[in-house]
Amino acid sequence: MSQGIAVSAIAYVIPSEVDEKATDLTRFHFDDASFAYMTELAPLYNAENTNLHSFHKRGGHLILWHGLADQSISPLNIIAYYQGMQREMGVEQTDSFLKFYLLPGVGHCRNGEGFLPVDFLTPLMAWTETETMPNTIRTERPVLGEGPMLPPLGEHGKPTAGGQIHMAPMPNQPYAQANVASTASNPVYPYPYIAQYTGTGDVKDAQNYRPVKSPVFVPMIFASHEVTKTVPPDF
Template identity: 25%
Template sequence: MQQSRYLQGGCGGACGVIYETVTPSCNNETAFGGAFAVSFNNSGHVGPDARDTLWAAYAPQLRADFAYRASHVTARVAKEIIARFYGQKPAYSYFMGCSNGGREAMMEAQRYPDDFDGIIAGAPALWITPGVVRIIHESQVARGADGQPILTPQSTQLLHRAVMAACDGLDGLKDGQIDNPRRCKFDPRTLVCKPGRNADCVTAQQAETMRRLYEGPVDAQGRRLFFGGEPYGSELLWTGPGSFVADGYQLAANQIKFMINNGETDQDFDWRSWKPDAAALADLMEKGGYYNASNPDLSAFKARGGKLIMWQGEADNAGGSYLLPDYYQRVRDTMGGFAGTDPFMRVYMFPGVYHCAGGYVGYQHDLLGPMVNWVERGVAPGAVEGAAILADGTVRRRPTYPFPVQARYVGKGDINAASSFAPAPVPEGYDDRFDWVGADIHAGPPPVAY
């Protein structure tokens, strides 16, 4: 084992299986090249796939394992195995996960700050419990009264082109990517077919569905029940297999039945007719809030010298646009602003990138290298350069600066060269706190377990 390093990987979805790779995928060569002893775990249970939740019924220990305990126990056992095999425990320990693995990463930072020196949390499912509201909302609005999908691949392709045309240039450069979709305000109802026209347009029903997917779930008073909906730029994924829009209800309904209600109630839960409100959200949080890695107080992790990188794609169809910026804002509010946060935590929002991997501009970024340099050499990460192969075969390289700093074209030079970009100043009074009903609802206690 070189440099006495340990790397633990996270799992995705509802876990139940052993992963064999880390995300971003470009880090796998480093992770498995001999520089680290590596481990993964199935989050304490066995399942047929990452969307199965039946294991949680009548099993408080398994629910606690999935929520927070499994990664901690794995870290303790793995380090002991390393010590037995190599004669010493690792000098440096790292955790790297995406989606639910990003949530596991944050549970480690929040609950077990001594387990890891460096943590990389990608597209973290920080609010897994209220997330079922958004997932079911999308399944509801995306199907008609006959149960059939309202949107077609042709309609979402048309929408994506229109969104890019409207919002690509908001950052001052037309380059085929939206750097900050939170600035985009495109209204899909402008695409509705006019009388006598039925090509390159959408129906009124399709346009309303698109609008509601961007908006996210709201109650009867118009109050938001989650951190918005689909981000601008994610449209090409809406009609594909495996998307939340297409069939996310399968996972979310079973999470409500088995993970949140333990299989004891809600067996007749009907996702089609469910109309959640503030009371329903509070009930979900009371029964299953212990799954959420949403605590902004990272003072113990900071005090022991831990380093944290959080990241997400700006076109993340599962995470949306607002969840991670909101969490980072609340961490800054808790930890003393940027001055108190920058010494141990950096956040990166990657333009054009989907949930954990891929994208309409599929950038790859090395995050493990910067983390090792930060932990072991004290060199804090600045701009992270990403590379993507465009449709015409051109390789585009771009810097992404620690959020909320944005990359800005300097006005000359190759737009596919990282050297043509510089950091733009952050506006005064910058605040990313998101106003939603669940912001002040506190979680109930975890299940009785070891």
């Protein structure tokens, strides 16, 4: 999956000119020259600008999330971006309009062993319209067969043509269904807080957890116009 995303990006998206030969990763060298080549269009593509003052002044609210089991894009990147925004705008101001969540066990976009689907739209709307800050997001594991349905598989268990996105089956219902029966629930708290079991009650019930600050420290920080210095090829 990671290779499928990488070769397409290197050949058709990242360079200033299409290079179909780049689909052969054996031709790609992980050196300073290649890094400079890959960052030529970085200002256009990279979501690295940590200065969101204008967005904040217009009353904008933002929810960021990333799966901790993402096998294609490391969650360290978004942690670095979030911490860079805090440095740029200040911790208090950043947290007044932005909430960032890490989903345990969730892969790239979905997949993985984590609890899915997750409804981020409803809390974002409530935050925008009624100033109800989303300090907790409830995640659930639906009963097998419930929730967004995947397209039928074709020969040899592979998705049918046109039924893929990022090398994974694309759901034919791209939204979270309301009132889907679940077998378990967990809370997710804004980074850097994680869910800790209180020690009493059903471990499969989100109400029996509390937020605790994670002891893990991530030193990476993105800064506007400095990303190529922050994450060099030999990082």
